[in-house]
Amino acid sequence: MSERKKVTLPTLFEKMAKGIPLTMITCYDYPMAYLVEQAGIDMVLVGDSLGMTILGYDSTLPVTMDDMIRHAQAVRRGTPNAWLIGDMPYMSYQPSDELAVLNAGRFMAEAGCDGIKLEGGQEVVPRVRAIVAAGIPVMGHLGLTPQSVSSLGGFRLQGRSARQAKKIVDDAKALEEAGVMAILLELVPDQVCGLITERAKVPIISLGSGPHAHGQLLIFHDMFGLYPKFTPKMAKKYGDAGKVISDGLRQYVEEVTSRVFPEPERYFRIKEEEYAELLRLLEQDAPHN
DSSP, rough: OOOOOOOHHHHHHHHHEEEEEEEEEEEHHHHHHHHHHHHOSSSSETTTTTHTTTOOOOOTTTTHHHHHHHHHHHHHHHHHHSSEEEEEETSSSSOOOHHHHHHHHHHHHOOOOSSSOOOSSGGGGGHHHOOOTTTTOOOEEEOGGGGGGGHHHOOEEEEOOOOHHHHHHHHHHHHHHHOOOOEEESOHHHHHHHHHHHSSSSSSSSSSTTTTSSSSEEHHHHTTOOOSSOOOOOOOOSOOOOHHHHHHHHHHHHHHHTTOOOOOSSSSSOOHHHHHHHHHHHHHSSSOO
C-alpha cells in the first residue's frame, strides 16, 4: 500500500463520529510493526503482555519500564504512522503522580509514542489527571486488568453481576471526566460495553467485550498462533504462523542432519585459480623440516 498519513487524535475522533470502527492491535517488535503498518491499522499498543508473549513470564508483573521502552522504540520504527500507545508496566505509575508523569514522559521522549495506557478506574484518576496535565494523552483500561489479576480471581470475565457492572460503568465515566482520550474494555459483557459506548464521548475499544464498541483490539501473537501456552476465547486466529514456523524448523533439522542443506545455490566459492594461489601461499608459510 502507498504510504499513509500519520494517524492523529482528530483522525480517531473523526472515524468515531462517522461510525467507522477503529482497528487496534498489540505488537512488540519491528517485523510485526512493519506488517501492521502495511495493513493500515489505526492504533498500536505496545502491551506489557510482552512479559508473557515475548519474555516468557507467567504474568505481566515482572516487566520493567526499560523493557517497555526498548520494545516501543522498535515498534515505532516499524509503524511510523499508527497512533502508538505505550503500556505503563506494573508499579511504573501506582506509587505517585510524579513517578507516573516521569515514566509516561519516557514513552513520549524516548520511544516516540503518541500516548500511554494505564489500568484502573476511579483509584487511578489522580494519575490520569497528572499525566494529562503534562500534555500526554492517556488511554484507560477497565474490566480484566492483568496487573490486578490476583485480586480479580484470575483471567476471567469481569462485570458479571449488576453491582460489578455498575462499578465498571462508573469507572469509565470517572476516567472520561479525568481526561482520557480512549478506554479499553477487556473481557466485559457485551451489554455493559454497549452501555458504556452509548454514553461515551471518547473512543471505546473492545478486547473480548463484544461488537458494540467504537473499535476492536487483538493481540498479534493470539491472531497468528504464536503464543504456545494457550489461545484466549476472545482471540480469532487469522492464520497459524506458529505451525508454519514449527514445520519449517523440523524440516531444517532434518535437512541439516541428512546433509541436504545447504544446497550449492546457498553458499559461495572463490575461483579455482584463487584457491590454488591460497594453497600455494599457505605452503610458503608452512615450517620446513
